[in-house]
Amino acid sequence: MQMCPFCNKVYDESEYSHCPYCSGELDDDDEEVRPCPECGGCLHWDGEIWECSNCDYTEED
Secondary structure, three states: OEEOOOOOOEEOOOOOOOOOOOOOOOOOOOOOEEEOOOOOOEEEEOOOEEEEOOOOOEEEO
């Protein structure tokens, strides 16, 4: 995972060679995401806890 220095959004650098949000390839859906400390995947905020979309890691804020 990589964070764009321009928009601070996290994206998978293995899928994109440049930020897909800045280039318009992906729409900004205002979903809160951050990198997973366990596997490097994306943690998504569900309103109560952070959940990784790649592994079973969860975290309370």
